[in-house]
Amino acid sequence: MSDVGLLRLLQLQRKQKNMCNLTLCFLLVLTCSSSSLSLCPAHCSCESTVVNCVSQNLSSIPQPLPENVTTLNLSGNNIRNLNNESFPRTLEHLTHLYVSGSQVERLDSMVFKNLPNLRLLDFSNNRISEFNVEALPQDSKIEVLNLSKSLFNHSYIGVFADLFRRSLPKVSHLDLSNNDLMFLPEGIFTDLSNLAVLDMRNNTLVSFSNETFWNRALKELDLRDNALKVLPNMTLAGLSLIPDLRVSLAGNPWRCNCDVEDMLIWLEKHDFVVDRLNLTCSDPTELKNVPLLHLEQSQLQCWSNAEDVERALEPSYVFLGMVLALIGVIFLLVLYLNRKGIKKWMYNIRDACRDHMEGYHYRYEINSDPRLASLSLNSDV
Numbered sequence: 001m002s003d004v005g006l007l008r009l010l011q012l013q014r015k016q017k018n019m020c021n022l023t024l025c026f027l028l029v030l031t032c033s034s035s036s037l038s039l040c041p042a043h044c045s046c047e048s049t050v051v052n053c054v055s056q057n058l059s060s061i062p063q064p065l066p067e068n069v070t071t072l073n074l075s076g077n078n079i080r081n082l083n084n085e086s087f088p089r090t091l092e093h094l095t096h097l098y099v100s101g102s103q104v105e106r107l108d109s110m111v112f113k114n115l116p117n118l119r120l121l122d123f124s125n126n127r128i129s130e131f132n133v134e135a136l137p138q139d140s141k142i143e144v145l146n147l148s149k150s151l152f153n154h155s156y157i158g159v160f161a162d163l164f165r166r167s168l169p170k171v172s173h174l175d176l177s178n179n180d181l182m183f184l185p186e187g188i189f190t191d192l193s194n195l196a197v198l199d200m201r202n203n204t205l206v207s208f209s210n211e212t213f214w215n216r217a218l219k220e221l222d223l224r225d226n227a228l229k230v231l232p233n234m235t236l237a238g239l240s241l242i243p244d245l246r247v248s249l250a251g252n253p254w255r256c257n258c259d260v261e262d263m264l265i266w267l268e269k270h271d272f273v274v275d276r277l278n279l280t281c282s283d284p285t286e287l288k289n290v291p292l293l294h295l296e297q298s299q300l301q302c303w304s305n306a307e308d309v310e311r312a313l314e315p316s317y318v319f320l321g322m323v324l325a326l327i328g329v330i331f332l333l334v335l336y337l338n339r340k341g342i343k344k345w346m347y348n349i350r351d352a353c354r355d356h357m358e359g360y361h362y363r364y365e366i367n368s369d370p371r372l373a374s375l376s377l378n379s380d381v
């Protein structure tokens with residue numbers, strides 16, 4: 001009996017051991033599979049489908065990223081270069097990608113080829129000097145592109161013109177603020193048929209044409225804090241043709257002379273400039289900070305044309321005088337240094353003259369009557 005009981009006990013223990021092994025194995029398999037699919041990468045924290053890898057001094061995109069990631073925040077890192085290896089696996093669900101303030105300099109071709117459903121791309125606060133035209137797929141679904149303070153070289157905007165045209169058919173909100181942009185290529189936004197909000201705040205635009213922002217979809221255009229001094233009729237007419245456009249223009253150094261009159265008429269008649277009450281003069285000094293819409297006609301003075309020309313010529317007259325004086329001094333110096341030669345030369349001339357005159361007198365005396373000849377001889381003495 002005791003032998004049988006012992007056997008049973010042993011069998012039972014073995015069974016339990018097997019079951020233990022099985023569950024252990026199961027757990028192991030589970031963790032293994034889950035880690036290969038969607039374990040949170042090192043230096044990141046994952047909450048549901050949001051992956052945060054903020055300010056970790058990462059120099060590349062952490063791998064592997066969970067397959068179900070929808071939002072990835074990589075702000076505040078040190079990712080100088082993104083290339084076709086940065087996102088090696090297709091992330092079907094990734095829609096929001098933030099790479100702000102991460103020292104990004106280069107984006108090579110095909111960077112985003114594995115992110116087919118990106119809707120928002122934030123590359124603000126970087127110093128991009130190379131953004132390959134083929135970095136984004138041609139049919140990208142990007143709706144919001146943030147390039148605020150991200151261009152290393154303001155001349156680089158020309159390349160973006162091609163990129164926008166090629167790769168941003170769906171973009172509706174484009175942030176190009178704080179980039180020190182001085183000019184915009186003609187028609188850079190024309191083909192973005194969904195572009196509703198365009199932020200150009202705090203650049204250094206001096207002027208733009210009636211075609212620059214021509215885009216029927218545009219609803220909000222922020223041109224505050226640029227370097228605009230006056231907008232001519234045609235430019236304003238161009239803006240007013242965009243059906244639902246609202247423009248912000250405050251913080252520009254408006255020059256309040258007679259040239260601004262046309263613009264004032266526009267501001268009074270049309271209300272597409274939403275902050276028109278906030279526009280103030282910065283030039284001339286006596287009108288500094290006066291709101292444009294408080295100006296009186298009599299305050300808007302220009303130099304008359306004659307005065308203008310005089311003012312322009314004043315410095316050149318001074319310069320001309322100085323040049324002439326210098327030439328005079330040099331001339332006198334040359335004369336002085338050559339004084340002996342000149343003396344000799346003058347004597348030579350005098351002698352030649354005398355010879356000539358004598359010959360003349362001789363002929364004259366022969367040909368004329370003696371009374372006149374004696375007279376002329378007397379006058380010669």
Ligand SMILES: *[C@@H]1O[C@H](CO)[C@@H](O)[C@H](O)[C@H]1NC(C)=O
Nearest residue numbers: 034038039048049066068069
């Ligand atoms: C995404 O994957 C992670 C890791 O496996 C998981 O914890 C999370 O629940 C998943 N989220 C969704 C919405 O499936």
Ligand SMILES: *[C@@H]1O[C@H](CO)[C@@H](O)[C@H](O)[C@H]1NC(C)=O
Nearest residue numbers: 056057058059060077078079
């Ligand atoms: C960040 O990483 C770079 C190299 O990638 C290193 O030189 C630097 O010291 C790191 N900075 C910090 C604050 O850890």
Ligand SMILES: *[C@@H]1O[C@H](CO)[C@@H](O)[C@H](O)[C@H]1NC(C)=O
Nearest residue numbers: 054055071073074075076098
């Ligand atoms: C990404 O992280 C930065 C730094 O913590 C934070 O300021 C920013 O709001 C985050 N962005 C999103 C969309 O969560």
Ligand SMILES: *[C@@H]1O[C@H](CO)[C@@H](O)[C@H](O)[C@H]1NC(C)=O
Nearest residue numbers: 083084085088108109110113
């Ligand atoms: C990635 O780019 C490198 C160099 O530009 C190229 O040699 C390589 O074939 C590319 N890889 C893929 C998967 O496109």
Ligand SMILES: *[C@@H]1O[C@H](CO)[C@@H](O)[C@H](O)[C@H]1NC(C)=O
Nearest residue numbers: 100124125144146148173175
């Ligand atoms: C772009 O980024 C800047 C700085 O990170 C932020 O202030 C701004 O609101 C962002 N613009 C958009 C459209 O999200």
Ligand SMILES: *[C@@H]1O[C@H](CO)[C@@H](O)[C@H](O)[C@H]1NC(C)=O
Nearest residue numbers: 129152153154155156157158
């Ligand atoms: C800026 O870009 C222009 C044109 O792309 C180039 O000629 C110029 O050298 C660049 N300047 C700097 C400082 O990189």
Ligand SMILES: *[C@@H]1O[C@H](CO)[C@@H](O)[C@H](O)[C@H]1NC(C)=O
Nearest residue numbers: 149177178179180181202203
């Ligand atoms: C304006 O943009 C410049 C860079 O072009 C930046 O340094 C400055 O901080 C910005 N000013 C504001 C008020 O954002």
Ligand SMILES: *[C@@H]1O[C@H](CO)[C@@H](O)[C@H](O)[C@H]1NC(C)=O
Nearest residue numbers: 232233234261262263265266
């Ligand atoms: C601008 O338009 C106004 C009428 O809207 C017109 O009186 C004025 O002469 C125009 N100015 C110029 C420079 O064409």
Ligand SMILES: *[C@@H]1O[C@H](CO)[C@@H](O)[C@H](O)[C@H]1NC(C)=O
Nearest residue numbers: 209210211214234237238241
């Ligand atoms: C801009 O002005 C030019 C010259 O007057 C004109 O031919 C063109 O149609 C205008 N464009 C727009 C979009 O108003």
Ligand SMILES: *[C@@H]1O[C@H](CO)[C@@H](O)[C@H](O)[C@H]1NC(C)=O
Nearest residue numbers: 248250274275276277278279
């Ligand atoms: C005008 O400026 C004031 C003070 O800076 C500001 O509160 C207000 O929002 C501005 N108005 C518009 C329409 O931007």
